[in-house]
Amino acid sequence: MAADYTSALQSIYVGYFGRPADPAGLAFYTELYRQAGAPTSVTGISLAYYSNASVKSLIDTFATSAESQALYPGNNNTFINAIYQNLFNRPAEAAGAAYWSDLLDRGVLTRAGAALAIMSGAQGSDMTTVNNKTSVAVSFTASLTTAQLQAAYSGLAPSAAVRSMLGGISGDTDLNTAQSALLGIQATIVDMLAKALRADHLQVMAAAPPTEFVPPLTLADVLGTYRMLPASNDPYASGTMSLRADSASALQYLNQAGTSWNLQADLAHGLLLTDSSNPYAFNKTSGINFKLQFQNGKVVGFRNNDNMYWRDGSAPLQADSADQHLGGYLQASPSAAPPGYTSGYSMYTAIWPLVDPQLGGVNHGLAGTWINPDNEDFTLPLLPPGHPMREATPDSAATNWRTLFQSIEGSAGYWVNTHYRSAQPKFRINGTPNGYVDELSAPGWEFGRDAVAAGNTSSWGLPMGSAGLAQLSNRILVPPDGMTFKAGTAGELLGVSWMALPLTLAKGGATPVGNQSWTLFLKASNYQGPVAFYLPDVWEVMAKSYPTVAGRGLDVRPAQIKTLVMEMQMRYFTGKARNGDQYMRLQRFAFPTDAQGLSYILTDFTLYSRDALFQPFLDWSNGTGAMPAGFAASGAHQPQISTPNFYFGNNQAGLAVQSVSGFEQFVTPKIVPTSGGNVALALQFSAAAKNGVFPEYYQTAGGIALPRDVASVPAETGLKGVSFKVIQSEGWGQELYTSPPSWAKPTAASAPLTATLSDGSTVTYAWYRFIDQPSLQGFGWTQEEKNRLQALVEKIHAGWTGNTALMSPPSVGQLVVLDAAILLTPPAGYEVGYVPIALSQTYY
Numbered sequence: 001m002a003a004d005y006t007s008a009l010q011s012i013y014v015g016y017f018g019r020p021a022d023p024a025g026l027a028f029y030t031e032l033y034r035q036a037g038a039p040t041s042v043t044g045i046s047l048a049y050y051s052n053a054s055v056k057s058l059i060d061t062f063a064t065s066a067e068s069q070a071l072y073p074g075n076n077n078t079f080i081n082a083i084y085q086n087l088f089n090r091p092a093e094a095a096g097a098a099y100w101s102d103l104l105d106r107g108v109l110t111r112a113g114a115a116l117a118i119m120s121g122a123q124g125s126d127m128t129t130v131n132n133k134t135s136v137a138v139s140f141t142a143s144l145t146t147a148q149l150q151a152a153y154s155g156l157a158p159s160a161a162v163r164s165m166l167g168g169i170s171g172d173t174d175l176n177t178a179q180s181a182l183l184g185i186q187a188t189i190v191d192m193l194a195k196a197l198r199a200d201h202l203q204v205m206a207a208a209p210p211t212e213f214v215p216p217l218t219l220a221d222v223l224g225t226y227r228m229l230p231a232s233n234d235p236y237a238s239g240t241m242s243l244r245a246d247s248a249s250a251l252q253y254l255n256q257a258g259t260s261w262n263l264q265a266d267l268a269h270g271l272l273l274t275d276s277s278n279p280y281a282f283n284k285t286s287g288i289n290f291k292l293q294f295q296n297g298k299v300v301g302f303r304n305n306d307n308m309y310w311r312d313g314s315a316p317l318q319a320d321s322a323d324q325h326l327g328g329y330l331q332a333s334p335s336a337a338p339p340g341y342t343s344g345y346s347m348y349t350a351i352w353p354l355v356d357p358q359l360g361g362v363n364h365g366l367a368g369t370w371i372n373p374d375n376e377d378f379t380l381p382l383l384p385p386g387h388p389m390r391e392a393t394p395d396s397a398a399t400n401w402r403t404l405f406q407s408i409e410g411s412a413g414y415w416v417n418t419h420y421r422s423a424q425p426k427f428r429i430n431g432t433p434n435g436y437v438d439e440l441s442a443p444g445w446e447f448g449r450d451a452v453a454a455g456n457t458s459s460w461g462l463p464m465g466s467a468g469l470a471q472l473s474n475r476i477l478v479p480p481d482g483m484t485f486k487a488g489t490a491g492e493l494l495g496v497s498w499m500a501l502p503l504t505l506a507k508g509g510a511t512p513v514g515n516q517s518w519t520l521f522l523k524a525s526n527y528q529g530p531v532a533f534y535l536p537d538v539w540e541v542m543a544k545s546y547p548t549v550a551g552r553g554l555d556v557r558p559a560q561i562k563t564l565v566m567e568m569q570m571r572y573f574t575g576k577a578r579n580g581d582q583y584m585r586l587q588r589f590a591f592p593t594d595a596q597g598l599s600y601i602l603t604d605f606t607l608y609s610r611d612a613l614f615q616p617f618l619d620w621s622n623g624t625g626a627m628p629a630g631f632a633a634s635g636a637h638q639p640q641i642s643t644p645n646f647y648f649g650n651n652q653a654g655l656a657v658q659s660v661s662g663f664e665q666f667v668t669p670k671i672v673p674t675s676g677g678n679v680a681l682a683l684q685f686s687a688a689a690k691n692g693v694f695p696e697y698y699q700t701a702g703g704i705a706l707p708r709d710v711a712s713v714p715a716e717t718g719l720k721g722v723s724f725k726v727i728q729s730e731g732w733g734q735e736l737y738t739s740p741p742s743w744a745k746p747t748a749a750s751a752p753l754t755a756t757l758s759d760g761s762t763v764t765y766a767w768y769r770f771i772d773q774p775s776l777q778g779f780g781w782t783q784e785e786k787n788r789l790q791a792l793v794e795k796i797h798a799g800w801t802g803n804t805a806l807m808s809p810p811s812v813g814q815l816v817v818l819d820a821a822i823l824l825t826p827p828a829g830y831e832v833g834y835v836p837i838a839l840s841q842t843y844y
Helices: 007-016 021-038 053-063 066-069 077-088 094-105 111-120 124-142 144-153 162-167 175-178 182-191 195-207 388-392 394-399 536-540 614-621 783-799
Strands: 224-226 238-243 248-253 259-264 271-272 292-296 296-303 307-311 326-334 346-352 407-414 426-432 441-442 469-470 492-501 517-523 527-536 564-576 583-587 591-592 596-610 645-650 655-658 667-673 680-686 691-692 697-701 704-708 755-757 762-771 834-842
Touching: 007 021, 007 053, 007 066, 007 077, 007 111, 007 124, 007 307, 053 111, 077 094, 077 111, 077 124, 094 111, 326 655, 326 667, 326 680, 346 407, 388 394, 407 492, 426 517, 426 527, 441 469, 469 834, 492 596, 527 536, 564 596, 564 645
Parallel strands: 655 704
Antiparallel strands: 224 238, 224 307, 238 248, 248 259, 259 271, 271 292, 292 296, 296 307, 326 564, 326 645, 346 492, 346 596, 407 426, 426 441, 469 527, 492 517, 517 527, 564 583, 583 697, 591 691, 596 680, 645 655, 667 680, 697 704, 755 762, 762 834
């Protein structure tokens, strides 16, 4: 069972700051103390343990914070009395104050160490008071919502009201009464955190991310020979770290190719800083510093320029570096549909935290699929000569690059370019009209990147940049980093559907445009209805410079769906037994299961013809029919689903995991019948559990990984003791999503507003008149075209209100709850014809 440091850390916050811990700070120190192996009791982090240099450096960050300096500007005697007041509701006795002040004056203790010692020495009623304060602090922090936490970062200093909450608790306090008072205290949360607290946590987290603990180090700990594994003849793949001959503190790294560069040790943060002598210094985005890696408190290697180098004499394990993973899919295929069922699909996909922590560097998608335009009968290349995807995938020439030409995809999951990590997955839209040069992921936004200003373009890119995905709903916000779910989601189902709608009219001219507006519909317990759609114009943009593909895009072609997939990329370690046998350990993947050990991944996959929605919608928009209240059953077809399988491989390492290789005793992919003749794609685990765990340990032979029980893995492989370190994703907690100045024309209809999501990030958004939103600009539409679409959207807003059950309910399971922060009620005056557009997103 994982150690619980909550009470121990809350008691330090109570004693030193006189307040409960903020959630971010508590999570940060919990991970650091876990990795340091600290005691868990309130008095366990004692003065004796404080003498450990690693723990001392952590505790002393309290005393060096800006909040501390603001709270305790006076002399040491004043400080001691303040700590006594925080802990025991009284000043120190004169003798006690003199004793502790003397230790501080002589430098025997730091202020944080003194506070820790005073707390650890509490007895009798004083100890009861500390315990009661700690208990209330634990409940207080746990009760804070993300919105309240964001409000606390507004820059206000701590108020007397919040500090008096704990100041009024003693050994005689009835804790039930104190706990019930929390609801009233929540109103003062905006005053809880000091203005400098935000900066302190940013500074500490930037120096040492919460998942990385840096042990005490000396220069001798980093000297030696380092090499990439497996061993290579490449002279750049190994080198020696040594002291420079002219310095007692500067380092030099010399590889076997004879190239050397200088390094300066920042051992407190586990970094070796390089300068312009590093031949990779030009590549600022990859990082030019050496980032030390640890196992069991010892240096085992470093990362540089996205490569991992292992120190000679470290454990015989391969690195969990950026290229050390198995990639592949859990997949199944629907049977061919009758002619005409090519105008949309729907499915229910399970949402749960597949991986925690999110390791970064790889993608993990929950169940989804791809829509491609059906060009099976077309014999010419769908990507032009010189196109980067065409050049990179010559093996796709046999299929004329059909699946790479255009695609609508996206799912819930985790991605390399996720800016703001969370244990919960996020739902992200994605669509590419031009061979993955542009990927349109949120209204006005590229996939994991900033919006592109109107008129900007790259080679083979869209002339309007990231425009082309339009916000349709006036009830749901689409953040650039993905739509979030309610915290605690654990296997509930999200309904996902892409349907062609005739929102715009077909156009003629040199490059004709069809009338299929592919529209995303979602169904959750707290939202159901349309979200956004791709403009038909975007699918024909590449045809203007490459006429070969005119009329081949998703604006006019029928949809083609061949595979249902769950994408997983698994980080791994390898180790060798004494007899030479090879073993492997994968990162942990957990699946929610029922009492029979069954985990539903995807269910109720359905294909649609134009009779399901396209034609009824067209009739309604023309005034000859009622507004559709659902997808018509007469236009629905549920195909058979093939027996599923999974395959994950690393071609470079010659290693593969596949479901036909001994998995029966652990987990089996299968198709499961549900009610009403529907079926589900599922995993059957061998034993019932709240969460099924995908096999973690394997014996490898002949390139095939065979799952093994942990008890059968030899201890000398070292695999049972390894830990997978988090690799920072691009921009995590640092980069912001920012919109360009060109978005100011046309202007937004409202002032900027904010929404704080369950991942801790904040989205700034504004209400735009639908036709004025940035992603609709740059297509050269006439005013008549704009007026027509604006009027149609106003009718849609009046009829589909965000609670219209267009999709049939799932045949098994419960609906997921979307994050309440992304569900909006239009302000007065904006109820019809206006949409919310994300302008930026940031974590702090």
